[in-house]
Amino acid sequence: MTRSPTDSPHPCRTPPDGDIARRRADEALIVELEGYEGPLDLLLTLARTQKVDLMRISVLQLAEQYLSFVEQVRALRIELAADYLVMAAWLAFLKSRLLLPPDPESDEPSAEDMAAHLAFQLERLAAMRQAAGQLMARDRLGIGRFARGRPETVARRRRTEWQAGLIDLMRAYARLKTRDEFRPYAFDRHDVFTMEQALDRLRRLIGFAGDWTDLADVLPDGWVEQGARRRSATAATFAASLELARQGRIEIRQADAFAPIRFRSKPDLTDPP
Amino acid sequence: MTRPAMTRPAAETDDPTPSLAQQERMVEAILFASDRPMALRELADRLPAGCDPAQALDGLRQTYAGRGVALERIGEGYAFRTASDLSFLMQAETVEQRRLSRAAVETLAIIAYHQPVTRAEIEEIRGVAVSRGTLDQLIEMEWVRIGRRRMTPGRPATFVVTEAFLDHFGLESARDLPGLAELRAAGLLESRPPSPAAHAPLALGDEDDDMAAAEPAHPAFKDD
Amino acid sequence: MTRPAMTRPAAETDDPTPSLAQQERMVEAILFASDRPMALRELADRLPAGCDPAQALDGLRQTYAGRGVALERIGEGYAFRTASDLSFLMQAETVEQRRLSRAAVETLAIIAYHQPVTRAEIEEIRGVAVSRGTLDQLIEMEWVRIGRRRMTPGRPATFVVTEAFLDHFGLESARDLPGLAELRAAGLLESRPPSPAAHAPLALGDEDDDMAAAEPAHPAFKDD
DSSP states (O other): OOOOGGGSOOTTOOOOHHHHHHHHHHHHHHHTGGGOOSHHHHHHHHHHTTOSOGGGOOHHHHHHHHHHHHHHHHHTTOOOOHHHHHHHHHHHHHHHHHHSOOOTTOOSOOHHHHHHHHHHHHHHHHHHHHHHHHHHTSOOBTTTBOOOSSOOOOOOOEEEEEEOOHHHHHHHHHHHHHGGGGSOOOOOOTTOOOHHHHHHHHHHHHTTOOSOEEGGGGOOTTSOSSSHHHHHHHHHHHHHHHHHHHTTSEEEEESSTTSOEEEEEOTTOOOOO | OOSOTTOOOGGGGGSSOOOHHHHHHHHHHHHHHOSSOEEHHHHHHHSOTTOOHHHHHHHHHHHHTTSSEEEEEETTEEEEEEOGGGGGGGOOOEEEEEEOOHHHHHHHHHHHHHOSEEHHHHHHHHSSOOOHHHHHHHHHTTSEEEEEEOSSTTOOEEEEEOHHHHHHTTOSSGGGSOOHHHHHHTTOSOOOOSOHHHHHHHHHHHHHHHHHHHSSOOGGGOOO | OOOOOOOOOHHHHHSOOOOHHHHHHHHHHHHHHOSSOEEHHHHHHHSOTTOOHHHHHHHHHHHHTTSSEEEEEETTEEEEEEOGGGGGGOTTTOOOOOOOOHHHHHHHHHHHHHOSEEHHHHHHHHTSOOOTTHHHHHHHTTSEEEEEEOSSTTOOEEEEEOHHHHHHTTOSSGGGOTTHHHHHHTTTTSSSOSSTTOOOOOOSOOOHHHHHHHTTOOHHHHTO
16 A cells, blocks of 8 residues: 555664564554455454563553554555544543543443453454364365266266356346346426427417416416426427427517516418418 | 374385285275276385385275176276176166256246236246246256145146255245345355445345345235 | 256166165266265266265265365355375466465454454454455455345345355355354454453444444354
């Protein structure tokens, strides 16, 4: 991921041996951060540096190690996954609880119990890792043990066995159940009066509109109340009126800014192309 | 129980020539695992230096005399074969493995997840008609059987999965089929469309339905 | 996967039950011919009427003790496998193994030792989410399958290891997992430290309920 600034030591100074060892350990952690599989993995690695039985680690010391490690990493502006920060917050809390005298009033778990559980989790993870190693080191089929290389069967009859695995089944079901999720995006038109609808409506009304008529008066029933439907109907009707005016079928006028918009049919034209 | 008594660590290959008994074991294992007859020459190449495969083969032939398996010479090579008088035991049917059609897998999945389910319900979920042959095939395979009739107009038959189905798919019960959320979590579902936010409510509803469907009773399909 | 009963030629069924030695030969031939473990039932189905495959297997096990090929018990089944100390002879047969990620190996071990185990419990133990496809891979390799649902809120699916897993790792049963007894004695297969009343501190999943529910049993391991 990133290297520690201590990676390139000051050229003029040779630190004492202990320093080198410590620095190397630090660097190893920094450089391998990407390799950690989460906070527990990181904690386990840190715990190992205490070189004691996992059940006897100092959780307080471990919390401090973790917190300073996270501080260090954040100082390098490495983005830390939220998991690491959650763990840091919890460890900071645990640390403060471990340092303070216990509150006899509190019915929360004691700091010792919390620490013991953390140690347990680390030990359990370490144990599973060891078990995984033992498992993989066994005499595995095809590596240490072998099946008959040439299984025999004498063909007499043919029978068809239909093959389908659980995975096939689950995938088929998932495909069916998720089909609807992947439909193309469709706008919900319930509250939308389209321009096509408005055009249809206006065309039918033109015949009766020899006199100047207010556009607001020709909105369809059910669309005249305030709100989204009225706005939609107004906009569509206005747009439709512009279209009809462009076609030369009506005239539009507005006396003033924000005054009502009126229209009437053009009497001398019948059906332009 | 599986560990042979004469176990010797592999490191002993550097040791002086293995005993004849050990050489026999080696040839036995090699011939057993090989997918074709092995010539003397090949055996010698595989054995530690100094071994005499011909002698080991002689020993093996005697060991296997009269047994259910015989050491046979085939051309230039040697191989184990079932004793000829037992060939009647090998009359396994040749089993032709074929994949189920997509229609059959989908129909089966719907029955498993929604049982008891009528044909009309299957068609509604699949969005296409279910051909008679598909259901017949599943019934013939003994993965699906006809359940109770639904107490609705027309009293349609319902379909349910069988014990053989559970057995084949390694399930304790049809309720152990994982739900959509689990499928997705296990990476078995394709990833979602690019704008998850827009779809989230839909997806949630979907999964809920699904989980509900896994419960013993889902009212829409209730039978009695 | 179940194979239907093999049909025996009618002629054989009229004969008296074969001698035990003869039964042993027959079982030997059948197991030798197969590359996968055969369950007692399958053996019984293929043998003439009246045979007792269990007894024949006992005899065979003794016959093959210390040989280059061993009779192994794998879950419910039996199979011949080459003796593991001879693996050094088998380079030619060694099959390239699909490389498993560390996450996959750990997940597999957790399922084997904690089974039946839910996905949430796996995540609790590893301290990270089970990555997309890890379980999928283990299921496709047929080392892991879905078990019963846990009877807790949400009825999560559980995972268990398969017979193919046992076969691959040379285990007679899940009870024979290396170090299992020690792990159990140390309380490391539990969800809580052995000490009284410790509390789960971590935000690493709200698995409290779930893990508590796991408490009553690891049934697979219980009976010894």
